[in-house]
Amino acid sequence: MIADFFAALFGVTLALILAPFLRTLINRTKARMAGRQGPPLLQPYWSLARLLRKGAVYSTTTTWMFRAGPVVTLATMFGALCLVPFGGNPALLHFEGDVLLMAYLLALGRFFTILAALDTGSSFEGMGANREAFFSALSEPALLLGVAGLGAITGSVSISGIYGRLGNSAFLGSHLPAMIFILAAFVIVYLTENARIPVDDPTTHLELTMIHEVMVLDHCGVDLAFIEYAGALKLWVLGLLITGIVFPVSTGSFWLDAGVSLACMAVLQICVGLVESLMARLKMGRVPLLLGIAFVMSTLWIMWVVR
Amino acid sequence: MAFFLLLSLLMYLLSGLASLAMGRHPAWGTRIVPFGSAAASLCALIPVLYVLAGGTPVDLRAAWSLPVGSFHLHLDLLSAWFALPVILVSPIVSFYGTGYLRRHDRPRETDACGFFLQLLTGGMLFVLLASDGLLFLLAWEIMSMSAFFLVVFEHEEHEVQRAGWIYLVATHLGTAFLFAMFVLLGSRCGSFDFGDFDGLGGVADVVFVLAVVGFGAKAGFFGLHVWLPEAHPAAPSHVSGLMSGVMIKTGIYGLLRVMVLANDWPAWWGWVLIGIGIASGLGGVIYALVQHDLKRLLAYSSVENIGIICLGLGMSVFGVHSVGPVALFAMAGALLHVLNHAVFKSCLFLGAGAVIQAVGTREIDLLGGVQKRMPRTAALFLLACAAVCGLPPLNGFVGEFLIYLASYWSVLPQGLPSVNPRVGGFVVISTLALIGGLAAMCFTKVYGAVFLGEPRSGCGSSATDPGRDMSVPVTVLAALCAVFGLGGSLLMLLVASVAARIHPLAMAAPDMAPLREASAVYLNVTLAALVLAAAVYGLWRLRDRLLAGRVVRTGPTWGCGYPHGTPRMQYTGSSFAQPIIAAFRSLLRSELGGDWPAGYLPGRSSFMTHTPGLFMHRFYTPLFAAFARVAVRMRRIQQGGTHVYVFYVVLALVAVLVWSLL
Known part of the structure; x- marks a missing residue:
């Protein structure tokens, strides 16, 4: 019990420290694919440090809502981080239905991000806010249904329970196709929620095509640092849901499990970087279709699980 | 405990009547409604909490002079649970209403509004307590009709009249199904008392369907919901709050009440x-x-x-x-x-x-x-x-x-x-x-x-x-x-x-x-x-802490280099909903219109969207139009001349005679 707690605490600490590094991995991959050298390894940390040292400019249109957005978003990411298991160990907080709390905490953060964007009165940010709201509404069923599928396979209704039992090889044989479809759905949800290509382009400067980046156009300094950090944590939190499926092994040794999870997370980010290098962003009208595909894939487990 | 229930119902009625009677002294009249509502709620709260805390259900039978039905009130756990929102929300809404209506300056309507508000709240409580088919329908009508009078608060406006009319038709169509349901149950079980409805008289499936339609009209099931988007905007806000928050739940209550009586689901x-x-x-x-x-x-x-x-x-x-x-x-x-x-x-x-x-x-x-x-x-x-x-x-x-x-x-x-x-x-x-x-x-x-x-x-x-x-x-x-x-x-x-x-x-x-x-x-x-x-x-x-002592400036929102932005250029609610209109085009059938900008130097342009209720537009309006057409044809036999009606009477007599001879 105590060991579990410290293990979970270790996982959370690791996330808090290493999450910004995930950006480096993605950016390095993209740079290599493009034949460039890429930014220094610690660039995200330097960026955060510089942002934290800056002053701020607030629009006269904005109210406390604009200032609350980044704060609440980061706080909800801390909350979500406490609910996701790391390396086969139960999370800091785990109970029946914790997946709902996690999903709805993300929704709470999004709710405030969207309102903060609308608080500026800028059309561009309104555009991004509305796309974010719509696309996340479409991706949420895929996430919750996918977890339900994993629950149906493992017989648990808590994320920690599910990911703790996935390591049991008995599930692998008969349920392998179901797991693959859920994994595919999760990957699409991952790219959507983290505003990556093919749904969103995190690097473009053209406001008309952006979703997440355009929502935070007016934020600067400390606020922007909070948002960037929350984004990094989101990469980590949702990434754990994927790495837990890909490498469900629990060897019994905590350090080995943690190492495997970290390696897996790194590979995932490299894959994200590869996707970004090899694909173009989808036309905005096509994104609902992609999310529809994710939803369909997250439903297919029912063919193997419910007979 | 039954005493408190009766007292509470009575208080709703009396405070409503008193507010009407106090028309000359508006300062008093407006105060009677919320305080009466609060007192009645407190009274009802006692038995409700008692039942919820595990007490025996409260049962009350009283003399009843009608040939069918009985005056049977019954407060069990289910009624007590649904009574909670009524008790909790109605006094709050009623206090708000006093302030809200004061700013409207329509003294006559305000008095009536206070009266009907009490009647609506009392009616809802009555619905939850009634344990006899006939009594239930009576309570149901009190509730529905008082809601109608509340909806048509601004009765001279055409939109409000239309909304009230739609509500009235919808609620009575629902009630018609409930009538059929209770008549069926009554004839099967030999009594209208809920206690005798055990097993729903062997026709549980039919009763369930009737209940879904009848109560669904009140609850606002999609398809039967057409009155909600009309009536709520028309009514004063506190009334919409009470109707939307609490009254539509009586539909859910009714459905559950019927389902509970079934042997099996x-x-x-x-x-x-x-x-x-x-x-x-x-x-x-x-x-x-x-x-x-x-x-x-x-x-x-x-x-x-x-x-x-x-x-x-x-x-x-x-x-x-x-x-x-x-x-x-x-x-x-x-x-x-x-x-x-x-x-x-x-x-x-x-x-x-x-x-x-x-x-x-x-x-x-x-x-x-x-x-x-x-x-x-x-x-x-x-x-x-x-x-x-x-x-x-x-x-x-x-x-x-x-x-x-x-x-x-x-x-x-x-x-x-x-x-x-x-x-x-x-x-x-x-x-x-x-x-x-x-x-x-x-x-x-x-x-x-x-x-x-x-x-x-x-x-x-x-x-x-x-x-x-x-x-x-x-x-x-x-x-x-x-x-x-x-x-x-x-x-x-x-x-x-x-x-x-x-x-x-x-x-x-x-x-x-x-x-x-x-x-x-x-x-x-x-x-x-x-x-x-x-x-x-x-x-x-x-x-x-971080920003303390640093330069924190204010300025305009970043307009991407365009300095002449106006508030009208902001994203509107309609633009926010645009992806939905596009994605659910076939379901919503939104009407898009306006003058699109054309040419290199576009002049004035405009854009509008309108999403009519599909059911209203495609189903109910044609249905009622067809009814109206039939009704117009029927007018031919309703000419108003006495001799024609005498002829109808003779015709009917002859028909009866022939039928009895055959």
Whole structure:
């Protein structure tokens, strides 16, 4: 019990420290694919440090809502981080239905991000806010249904329970196709929620095509640092849901499990970087279709699980 | 205990009459209504709490001079639970109404409004207590008719007349089905007393269908919901709050009351309820998203929440035939959502009422920046918005959490033997998730377009927060949203005894243990909420500490290099809903119009969208037009000449004679 707690605490600490590094991995991959050298390894940390040292400019249109957005978003990411298991160990907080709390905490953060964007009165940010709201509404069923599928396979209704039992090889044989479809759905949800290509382009400067980046156009300094950090944590939190499926092994040794999870997370980010290098962003009208595909894939487990 | 119930009903009636009689002294008359309502609520609260705490159901029979039916009041756990929102919300709404109507300056209508408000509240309580078919219909009519008179408050306006008319027709069409249902039950069981309806006279399936249609018209099931988006905008805001938050729940109550009397719940009932849940939930939220009228939007959102409740009921039907806590969780979730929706939806309507009164329009796209002028109303409205989206730690999350949990349980391999509940759970999870996401989109649209940004028109440039008489009730309701959310565990314990004793669930011994566990589990959510609040506070302080002593400037919003932006260029509520209009084109059939910009130097251009209610437009209007056409033809035999009618009488006599001879 105590060991579990410290293990979970270790996982959370690791996330808090290493999450910004995930950006480096993605950016390095993209740079290599493009034949460039890429930014220094610690660039995200330097960026955060510089942002934290800056002053701020607030629009006269904005109210406390604009200032609350980044704060609440980061706080909800801390909350979500406490609910996701790391390396086969139960999370800091785990109970029946914790997946709902996690999903709805993300929704709470999004709710405030969207309102903060609308608080500026800028059309561009309104555009991004509305796309974010719509696309996340479409991706949420895929996430919750996918977890339900994993629950149906493992017989648990808590994320920690599910990911703790996935390591049991008995599930692998008969349920392998179901797991693959859920994994595919999760990957699409991952790219959507983290505003990556093919749904969103995190690097473009053209406001008309952006979703997440355009929502935070007016934020600067400390606020922007909070948002960037929350984004990094989101990469980590949702990434754990994927790495837990890909490498469900629990060897019994905590350090080995943690190492495997970290390696897996790194590979995932490299894959994200590869996707970004090899694909173009989808036309905005096509994104609902992609999310529809994710939803369909997250439903297919029912063919193997419910007979 | 029965004494308190009668006293409470009597108080509603007397305070209503007294407010009418006090027409000469408006200062007194307006005070009688809220205080009468509060006193009556307190009176009713005693037996309700007594029953909820495990006391014996309160039963009262009195002399009755009609040949059929009986005066039989009965307060059991189910009625007590549904009485809670009535008791809780109606006095608050009534206090608000006093302040709201004072600003309207229509003394005659105000008196009548006070009277009918008392009659509506008393009528709702009466409906929940009536334990005889005839008495129930009587109470039902009192409730429905007083709601009609409240809806037509501004009776000289054409729109209001139309809304009142639609409501009246809809509610009576529903009542017609209830008549048929009770007549069928009465003839099968030999009495109209609910106690004799055990097993629903062997025609449970027919009764269920009649109940779904009859009560569904009141509850606002999608397809039967057409009166909601008409009546709620027309009525004064506190009345909309009461109708939308509380009155439509009597439809759910009626349906459950009938279902409880059945011996068993067949699986197809579950599919019917889940189907209604999907249609109402998704249909409600999608239509809500595309509305331009603030109160119409809230009305559609009520349809959505009724859908969520139906999803819970449907899961509960599936769960009955299986081991595990599915039925209990789903039923408890549905019941909790009944209470919670009453709180946050009335809060939203009251908040919206304050805004509408201050700015003088219901058009979302004409507003903007209201938060700066009405900061307190804005904060309360925001809280209620977050609650209606089901965001933790507010009260909307509690019921949805249980319904989700039931669905997650139902797909587990060890849970249920048959396929129905597992597929049902699967459907419910995906529907609830989609509803949740779209609801978040809908209410960020409302809050963003109305309260944030810059004003889009001159509407309400002098708006301010309302006085204490209107802001205190809204504050109380918003506080209840937070308290019920944080105290979700206690609510679960309270609802456990109600859900566990609902008839088919309790066929084995009533087992509340799973809900007790769920309530303990929910403590984690409360804990997480507290941690979250601490984190928000800490981060806020951190930001302030970091920014202290640094240069913090203000300036215009970044306009991407274009310096001549005007508030009219902001994203509007309609633009926010545009992807929905595009994605659900075939369902919504929105009408797009206006002059598109043309040429290299475009002149004046305009754009409009309008989304008519599909059912109203494509089904009810043609249906009633056909009726009208038939009626016009019938006029030929109604000429008004006496000799013609004498001829009809003779004709009828001859016909009877011939028929009796044959």
